[in-house]
Amino acid sequence: MDSYFSILFTEVYKILFLLVPVLVSVAMIVWLDRRVWAFVQKRRGPNVVGPFGLFQSLADALKYVFKEIIIPASSNKLVFVLAPVVTMTLALISWAVIPFGEDFVLADINVGILYLFAVSSLGVYGIIMGGWASNSKYPFLGAIRSAAQMVSYEVSIGVIIINVLLCVGSLNLSDIVMAQQNLWFVIPLFPMFVIFFISALAETNRPPFDLPEAEAELVAGYQTEYSGMMYAMFWLGEYANILLMCAMGAVLFLGGWLSPIDIFPFNVIPGPFWLIFKILFLFILFALVKATVPRYRYDQLMKLGWKIFLPFSLFYVVLTSSFLLYFDLLPGK
Amino acid sequence: MIAHSVFFYIFSLIAIISAVMVTVSKNTVHSVFFLILDFFSISCLFIMIGAEFLGMIMLIVYVGAVAVLFLFVVMMLNVAEQKGQWFSSRWDGGTHIPIGLLVSLIIFFELIIVIGGWKYKPDLLNSLSINISNEVTNTRSIGNVLYTDYILLFQISGMILLVAMIGAIVLTYRERAGVKRQSYVKQISRERDEGVDLVEAEKNKGVKIDA
The missing domain is CATH 1.20.5 (Single alpha-helices involved in coiled-coils or other helix-helix interfaces)
Structure with a gap:
C-alpha cells in the first residue's frame, strides 16, 4: 500500500509538470493566434498588457474569473455545468500520451494513437451536452452541426491514421516517431498530410469550418448561453484541442521530437524543443488559415468530408499498402 | 493488488448503475448520456484486464456511434413532449411486454x-486450435487471427454491415423534385459565351427569362 501511494505521488507530480506548461502555452497560443490574425489584416492586435501584449490572455482569464456565471432557468442544470468540464478534461487528458522525446512521455502505452483518437471522439459530447442542456435554439443547432461535422471528419482522420500505421507497424506514438528517423512521413504521404491538416481544422471547429459557432447565423453556437468561467473553460478546451491536433500532426507526419537533419547544429537542440517548434509551425498555419479563408457553407463542408476526403484517403490506403507490399517494405516482419 | 480490485469495483459499479439508469431514466437524452458512461466504464474494465486494444476500439466505435444515436433521439422523438411519459398514466395496453x-x-x-x-x-x-501467446501485444495477436483464420467470418460480417447500411439508405432516401444542387464541374466549366447573353430589350416589354 505504501509503495502504491509513492507511485501515485510521483505520477501526480509528473502530471502537474505536464499540465501546467500545457495550460500556460494554451494562454500564450491564444495571444499568438490573435497577433497573427491581426498582422494579416494590417492591425496591431493585443499589444498593451505586458511586453508585446503577452499577458493579454492572463488579463482575459482574470476577467472571466470575476464575471458572474449565469445558468439559464430553463436549462438542464447538471448537464449544463458538466459540459465545459467534460470539454476541458478531455482536451487535457490526451496530452498524457504525446511523446516529447525519447523516454520523455507520461504514459507510453501500446495503443497511444487509438487513445488519442478515442479521446477526440469523446470530445464531441462536451459540445452536444452544452448545446442540448442550454435548452435554446441557437446552441442546439450549433451542437447538432458540430456533432455531424466531427463525426464526419473523424472518419477521414481515422483512415489517414491507418496510412501512417501501415508504414510504422505499431500503435505506439514513440514507435511512430522512431519510424521516421530516415524519412518523415510528410514526404511519402504528403497528400495525407494536407488532408489531415484540413480535417484537423474541421475537427477543432476552426475557421473556415467554424459552422457550429458561426456568429452570423447562430450567435455563438453551442456556447451562446455560457458566461464567466464556464465560457472560459470551453474556450481553453478548444485551444488545447487545437494545440493537441498540431502535436498529433507533428508526431504523425513531421517526425515528432526528431531533428530535421542529424548534423551538428541541429542535433544538439534537445527533442522537446523540436516538437515545440513543429507544433508552433502547424499552429501558425492554423492561424493563417483562419485569417485568410472565408467560411464554408454547411453542405460544402459535408460534401468535402464524405465525397472527397474519405474516398481519396481510402484510395491512398490501397496505394500505400500495395506499394509497401510490392517493394517488400511492410514493417513488423 | 488492493488498488487494482478497488478500481475494478468502482468501474463495475458505475457500469451497472449507469446500465440500470439507461432503462430507468425518464428523459431519453439522459439515457443516451448514461449509455456513454456505461460504455466508458466498460472500456476501463477492458483496459484493466490488459485488453487495451479492445477498450480503445470500444470507445471509438461505440461511443462514436452513440453520437449518431443521440442525433436520432433528438430528431426523431420530440424530447419536450414526452417529458415524464415513460412510466406515467398513458398505458398502451402492454403490447410491448411479450x-x-x-x-x-x-x-x-x-x-x-x-x-x-x-x-x-x-x-x-x-x-x-489457435495458440494465444502472452509475448506479443494484444493488437498484434488479434490481427494475427482475425485476418488469417477468421478472414471468412470477418468478410461476412463486413458484408452484413454493408447490406444493413445500404438498406437504411434505401429506406430513408426520398427523391425530391425541384432541388437545386451545386455541381463544381458545371460551375468551373462554364464559358463566357454560355454565361452572358446580350439581349436587345424592347421598350415597355422588358426581357423574359426562362431558366
Whole structure:
C-alpha cells in the first residue's frame, strides 16, 4: 500500500509538470493566434498588457474569473455545468500520451494513437451536452452541426491514421516517431498530410469550418448561453484541442521530437524543443488559415468530408499498402 | 493488488448503475448520456484486464456511434413532449411486454450457455486450435487471427454491415423534385459565351427569362 501511494505521488507530480506548461502555452497560443490574425489584416492586435501584449490572455482569464456565471432557468442544470468540464478534461487528458522525446512521455502505452483518437471522439459530447442542456435554439443547432461535422471528419482522420500505421507497424506514438528517423512521413504521404491538416481544422471547429459557432447565423453556437468561467473553460478546451491536433500532426507526419537533419547544429537542440517548434509551425498555419479563408457553407463542408476526403484517403490506403507490399517494405516482419 | 480490485469495483459499479439508469431514466437524452458512461466504464474494465486494444476500439466505435444515436433521439422523438411519459398514466395496453420478455429470455439462455460452458469446461481457452501467446501485444495477436483464420467470418460480417447500411439508405432516401444542387464541374466549366447573353430589350416589354 505504501509503495502504491509513492507511485501515485510521483505520477501526480509528473502530471502537474505536464499540465501546467500545457495550460500556460494554451494562454500564450491564444495571444499568438490573435497577433497573427491581426498582422494579416494590417492591425496591431493585443499589444498593451505586458511586453508585446503577452499577458493579454492572463488579463482575459482574470476577467472571466470575476464575471458572474449565469445558468439559464430553463436549462438542464447538471448537464449544463458538466459540459465545459467534460470539454476541458478531455482536451487535457490526451496530452498524457504525446511523446516529447525519447523516454520523455507520461504514459507510453501500446495503443497511444487509438487513445488519442478515442479521446477526440469523446470530445464531441462536451459540445452536444452544452448545446442540448442550454435548452435554446441557437446552441442546439450549433451542437447538432458540430456533432455531424466531427463525426464526419473523424472518419477521414481515422483512415489517414491507418496510412501512417501501415508504414510504422505499431500503435505506439514513440514507435511512430522512431519510424521516421530516415524519412518523415510528410514526404511519402504528403497528400495525407494536407488532408489531415484540413480535417484537423474541421475537427477543432476552426475557421473556415467554424459552422457550429458561426456568429452570423447562430450567435455563438453551442456556447451562446455560457458566461464567466464556464465560457472560459470551453474556450481553453478548444485551444488545447487545437494545440493537441498540431502535436498529433507533428508526431504523425513531421517526425515528432526528431531533428530535421542529424548534423551538428541541429542535433544538439534537445527533442522537446523540436516538437515545440513543429507544433508552433502547424499552429501558425492554423492561424493563417483562419485569417485568410472565408467560411464554408454547411453542405460544402459535408460534401468535402464524405465525397472527397474519405474516398481519396481510402484510395491512398490501397496505394500505400500495395506499394509497401510490392517493394517488400511492410514493417513488423 | 488492493488498488487494482478497488478500481475494478468502482468501474463495475458505475457500469451497472449507469446500465440500470439507461432503462430507468425518464428523459431519453439522459439515457443516451448514461449509455456513454456505461460504455466508458466498460472500456476501463477492458483496459484493466490488459485488453487495451479492445477498450480503445470500444470507445471509438461505440461511443462514436452513440453520437449518431443521440442525433436520432433528438430528431426523431420530440424530447419536450414526452417529458415524464415513460412510466406515467398513458398505458398502451402492454403490447410491448411479450417482445420484451422474449428478448430477455433469449439473453438469459445465452448467458446460461456461456457461464455453463465456462463452468463445465474451464480450460476451454487452452483447447482452442489457435495458440494465444502472452509475448506479443494484444493488437498484434488479434490481427494475427482475425485476418488469417477468421478472414471468412470477418468478410461476412463486413458484408452484413454493408447490406444493413445500404438498406437504411434505401429506406430513408426520398427523391425530391425541384432541388437545386451545386455541381463544381458545371460551375468551373462554364464559358463566357454560355454565361452572358446580350439581349436587345424592347421598350415597355422588358426581357423574359426562362431558366
